Amino acid sequence: MKKNMGWKELGHGDSLPAGTAADFQTGDWRSEKPVFVRENCINCYFCWIYCPDSAILLDEDNKVAGIDYKYCKGCGICDRECPTKKEKRAITMEAERK
Amino acid sequence: MPILAKTGNEAMAEAMRQINPDVVAAYPITPATEIVMIFSGFVADGLVDTEFVAVESEHSAMSACVGAAAAGARVMTGTSSQGLQLMSEILPIASALRLPIVLCEVNRALSAPINIHCDHSDTMAVRDFGWMQVYAENAQEAYDSIIQMIRISEDERVRLPGMVSTDGFIISHCMEKIEALEDNEVKKYIGEYKVINSVLDQKNPISIGSLDLQDYYFEHKMPVVEAMGKAKDVILEVSKDFGKRYGREYGLTEGYKLKDAEIALVAMGSTCGTTRAVVDELRERGVKAGLLKVRVFRPFPAEEIVQALSKVKAAAITDRSDGFSNQGGQLFTEIRSAMYEQKAKPILSNYIYGLGGREISLEDIRKIFDEQKEVADSGKVKQLIRHFGVRE
Numbered sequence: 001m002k003k004n005m006g007w008k009e010l011g012h013g014d015s016l017p018a019g020t021a022a023d024f025q026t027g028d029w030r031s032e033k034p035v036f037v038r039e040n041c042i043n044c045y046f047c048w049i050y051c052p053d054s055a056i057l058l059d060e061d062n063k064v065a066g067i068d069y070k071y072c073k074g075c076g077i078c079d080r081e082c083p084t085k086k087e088k089r090a091i092t093m094e095a096e097r098k
Numbered sequence: 099m100p101i102l103a104k105t106g107n108e109a110m111a112e113a114m115r116q117i118n119p120d121v122v123a124a125y126p127i128t129p130a131t132e133i134v135m136i137f138s139g140f141v142a143d144g145l146v147d148t149e150f151v152a153v154e155s156e157h158s159a160m161s162a163c164v165g166a167a168a169a170g171a172r173v174m175t176g177t178s179s180q181g182l183q184l185m186s187e188i189l190p191i192a193s194a195l196r197l198p199i200v201l202c203e204v205n206r207a208l209s210a211p212i213n214i215h216c217d218h219s220d221t222m223a224v225r226d227f228g229w230m231q232v233y234a235e236n237a238q239e240a241y242d243s244i245i246q247m248i249r250i251s252e253d254e255r256v257r258l259p260g261m262v263s264t265d266g267f268i269i270s271h272c273m274e275k276i277e278a279l280e281d282n283e284v285k286k287y288i289g290e291y292k293v294i295n296s297v298l299d300q301k302n303p304i305s306i307g308s309l310d311l312q313d314y315y316f317e318h319k320m321p322v323v324e325a326m327g328k329a330k331d332v333i334l335e336v337s338k339d340f341g342k343r344y345g346r347e348y349g350l351t352e353g354y355k356l357k358d359a360e361i362a363l364v365a366m367g368s369t370c371g372t373t374r375a376v377v378d379e380l381r382e383r384g385v386k387a388g389l390l391k392v393r394v395f396r397p398f399p400a401e402e403i404v405q406a407l408s409k410v411k412a413a414a415i416t417d418r419s420d421g422f423s424n425q426g427g428q429l430f431t432e433i434r435s436a437m438y439e440q441k442a443k444p445i446l447s448n449y450i451y452g453l454g455g456r457e458i459s460l461e462d463i464r465k466i467f468d469e470q471k472e473v474a475d476s477g478k479v480k481q482l483i484r485h486f487g488v489r490e
Contacts, residue, residue, distance in 0.1 A: 004313070007320035011304070013196035013257070014318050015295050018303030 027055070030074030032093045036066045041090040047078035064090075099344070100278045106269035109237040109276050110176065110202040110262075111136035113244040115146055116284035119200075120171035120291070123151035123162035128214045129266040130178035130204040137176075156181040160188035160199075167197035168306055170296035172248075175199065178266065179206035179220045186224050192259045193228025193322055195306055196294075198251035201229075202244060203263035204270045205367065205418075207454040215455020216266035218366065219419035221395075222428045228322045230260035230329055231396040233366040237274040239393075240264045242346055245279070248288045249336050255328040257294065265368040265418075267455065279344065287343070330397045350399035352391040353406050355381060359388025361470035362413040362444070364403075366392050366429060369416060369451075369458055376463040387467050392429060400436035407437075410444040411474035414466045416486075418452045426450070426483045447479045451486040462487060 001020065002009070034047075041064050048056040048064060055072040059065040067078075074096065082091040104112060110133045114122070122141075124134040141150040149166075153159045156177050167173045177185060182203060192199050207213040208220055221231055232247065234240035243262040251260045264270050279287070295304055310318055333350060341347025354370075355377050356362060363373050370391040380387040390406050390413070392399070407413050415434075417427020425431050426448035437443045449466055452458045466486070473479055 005317070007317035010317060010321065012294050013306065013321075014194055014308070014310075015304040015306050016308055018305045020305065 025070045026053070027068075027070050027072045030072065030096045032074045032076060033069065033072065033096050034067050034074070034076065034078050034091045035094050036064070037090050037092075038066075040084050040088045042084060044083060046081040046083060047091060050077050050081045052077065099280065102276050102278050103273050104237055104241070104276050105132070105271050105273050106234075106237040106240050106264040107132035107204070107271065108136060109241040110244055110264070111140070112278060113241050113284075114174055114202070115140045116279065116281050117172075117174065117245065117248055117288060118146045118285070119148055119174040121149045121151065121163070121166035121173045122175060123153050123159045123166065123173075124175045124177070125153055125156050125159045125181060127156070127178045127181035129206055129270045130176050130181070130202065132270075133176040133202050133204070156184040157187060160185035160192065163199050164188055164192050164195065164197060167192070167199050168195060168296070169298045170293035172252075172291040173197070173199045174202070176202035176204075178204040179208060179214075182220045182224060183208065186227070189224055189227040189229060189259075191307065194318065196257040196321065196325070197259060198257055199259040200244065200247045200251055201259065201261040203261045204266045205233075205263045206266040211454075213454040214266065216268050216368075217418045217453045217455065219453070221261065221263050222419045222421065225396055225428065228258060228326065229396060230256075230258055230326075230333075230394070232260070232262045232394055233392070234262060234264050234269065235368060235370045235391065235393075237264070237269060237272070238276045238346070239348065240269065241276055241278065242340065242344075242348070245284055245287065246336050246340055250329065250332050252291065253332045253336075254292075254294070256325050256332050258322065258325050258329060263367075268368040277346075326397045330399065333394060333397075348393055349402075350394040351402050351406060352393060354389040354391065356388035356390055356406060356410070358386055359409075360386040360411045361467060361474050362388045362390055362407060362410045363416060363463065363466060363470070364390045364392060364407075364413055364429065364433065365416045366395065367418065369418070369463075372458060372460060373463050376460055376467060379464075380467060385467070385471065387470075395429070398432055398436075400432070403433055404436050404440055404443075407444050408440070408442055412470045413444040413446055414449050414470050415446055416449045416451055416466070418450075420450045420453070420485070430483070445473050445477065445479055447473065447481070448483045449486040450484065453488075456487055458487065
């Protein structure tokens with residue numbers, strides 16, 4: 001989309017093309033991040049369903065493949081919902097270090 | 099054309115039946131309850147195709163209206179007083195999203211103290227939200243204005259929501275003779291609803307009401323400014339066309355025996371009817387009195403009012419609400435502001451009257467005209483802003 005449009009160039013009734021949130025990377029203010037361990041994952045998709053963004057990545061075979069850190073805000077819901085056992089966690093939260 | 103005996107509320111409900119909106123979401127409140135109550139009867143009897151949403155509050159009612167209109171539906175609702183105030187968070191969203199929702203309003207005083215009778219404080223409180231406002235003088239005008247408002251609000255130059263109001267109980271519950279249009283005539287007159295954009299259109303997905311900060315909010319408000327400017331022309335156009343078809347033309351304002359008037363009273367709503375009777379009486383006695391009825395308050399017909407009052411010596415601006423600005427009622431402040439650049443202008447004074455339904459009688463109107471005669475003769479106003487009819 002063009003930047004700094006004048007009001008006469010805007011869409012009717014405050015409407016914008018859908019899906020433009022994808023252009024706006026929102027993962028840079030995390031304080032914690034989920035770390036994914038593929039070999040512990042049982043592919044239950046709980047993390048994928050519960051993620052309030054769309055930050056759980058799937059591979060070509062629709063298997064959970066990791067975290068999209070461009071959009072993940074570190075809310076920890078995926079970790080909370082992950083049913084894997086303590087000694088074999090698929091998702092754990094770690095402090096974000098930049 | 100069918101001649102019917104209808105109260106203001108029944109007339110508005112009848113107009114809604116003939117308009118047959120896609121969605122009506124409403125919550126009951128005195129004195130507007132009957133409008134949607136009668137209409138829900140039409141829904142139950144299968145006389146309309148409307149999806150009726152019985153919500154739990156007016157905030158939800160207007161929210162459901164916004165959602166339905168954003169999905170591409172023709173939407174109507176009705177409310178009054180506190181109900182309109184509970185809607186007020188959502189009202190500017192409807193105008194900014196350019197959703198042509200039509201609201202049947204009944205003017206009732208705002209609490210506290212709790213009161214169910216007429217004054218204009220409810221609609222005046224929401225006058226700056228980008229909604230068009232029409233104040234009807236009687237049931238006939240309410241009926242005609244609701245049907246016209248569908249055309250006006252859906253016009254592509256406007257696409258703004260609009261409310262038509264009647265004076266609580268005085269019009270809403272008084273039975274009058276009205277001349278209705280045939281059902282198929284209304285259907286033809288309003289035409290098919292044209293959807294400009296719909297959030298349910300999967301082929302053209304859109305996002306509406308996005309976060310908009312210092313960079314774009316200002317730009318997104320400008321279309322409302324522009325549309326409100328154009329609304330004036332469209333209201334006049336629709337009014338003229340309606341007059342040609344059905345013999346009743348209303349315009350933005352109406353002068354009654356005003357052309358050669360030396361003293362005038364400016365009013366909105368049912369008080370205009372009372373004033374007409376007094377004007378007739380004064381004219382018989384040779385007093386050059388006239389009435390200026392302001393029918394449309396948003397967009398505000400400043401030029402038309404200035405023009406209509408240009409030859410009057412003294413004018414009483416009456417307000418059925420007080421904005422607590424210490425500058426007079428809302429109609430007075432608007433008219434006084436509109437007069438600023440004019441060289442030839444009447445001496446203005448403000449009468450705030452009828453709060454909470456306090457009766458305004460023929461005798462009261464006579465008294466106001468008598469005082470205006472004194473002002474015209476002496477060239478002086480004793481008191482600029484009066485609270486007329488209140489006990490001290």
